[in-house]
Amino acid sequence: MSRIYLASTSPRRVELLRSLGLEFSVLPVEVPESYATDESPRRYVQRMARQKAMQGAEGLTEGLVIAADTVVVIDDTVLGKPQTRDDAARMLGLLQGRVHRVISGVALYCAQTRRCLTDAEETEVKFAAMTDQEVQWYISTGEPLDKAGAYGVQGKGAVFIEWVRGSYSNVVGLPLRLLYLLAQQLDYPLTTVE
Numbered sequence: 744m745s746r747i748y749l750a751s752t753s754p755r756r757v758e759l760l761r762s763l764g765l766e767f768s769v770l771p772v773e774v775p776e777s778y779a780t781d782e783s784p785r786r787y788v789q790r791m792a793r794q795k796a797m798q799g800a801e802g803l804t805e806g807l808v809i810a811a812d813t814v815v816v817i818d819d820t821v822l823g824k825p826q827t828r829d830d831a832a833r834m835l836g837l838l839q840g841r842v843h844r845v846i847s848g849v850a851l852y853c854a855q856t857r858r859c860l861t862d863a864e865e866t867e868v869k870f871a872a873m874t875d876q877e878v879q880w881y882i883s884t885g886e887p888l889d890k891a892g893a894y895g896v897q898g899k900g901a902v903f904i905e906w907v908r909g910s911y912s913n914v915v916g917l918p919l920r921l922l923y924l925l926a927q928q929l930d931y932p933l934t935t936v937e
Contacts (some may be wrong), residue, residue, distance in 0.1 A: 750799030750810035755897065759917045760809070763933060770799040770808070776823060784821050788812045788848030789861040796850035796859060802852040807931050810850045813916045815892025817843040822892045831882050834893035839903070840872035843892070846915045849923045860925045864918035866909030868896070873903060891916075 747767040749760055760767055774794045778787055788811075795810035815822040817837050825831035845866045852859040873881070886900060887893035896907070896914045912919040918925035926933045 745769050746806040748799055748806055748808045750795045750808050753916055755915050756805050756811060756917045759912055759915060759919060765933060772798045774798060778821060784814055784816050785863045788814055788846050789863050792848035792850035793859060793861050796852040797887055800852045801827055808818050808852040811847055811880040811917050813847040813891050815843055815845055824889055824891055825887060825893045828882050831887040832878055833891040835878050838870040838892060842867055842869050847913050847918050849918060849921050849925060853929045858929060860928055862921055862925060864910050864921045866907060866912040866913045868914060871903045871905050933935060
């Protein structure tokens, strides 16, 4: 089987991919995030994931490149990563006590066949109400500052999650079931029987 590449330096995506027992190389990519006003969140994350996969695949003649992009959506507002502590507080204020959606786009590019498949996964999350002190404490941990929607379900933010409906790994940043199904469509099994 040829090599697998992850077009992301996200520690969370690296950890999720490692949980499958796969050997892979990390490809750092820098794709400017530009959300078009007429673009649905689902289309946006698929487009971003595809751009990351294609950038990661530059110069490769074999192997599978995996890329993903995740956003948090509350009502019709798309929340990416907060720019400042105040921005994180604003996002947490929008989320608390409400249900929001986490949408991840996944792209797989097979360098041998030059085929790229993309799809998206959507998960609902219920965020608990927070006191001002809880918001300030959580922001002070630094965790919200590099995560879409200003929280990490797999970290300290877990204490504020009432429930998750759908793929948990999607909320972390890489929906593993969707990844598996896309890889199968490319005839690239992520599991083998010896």
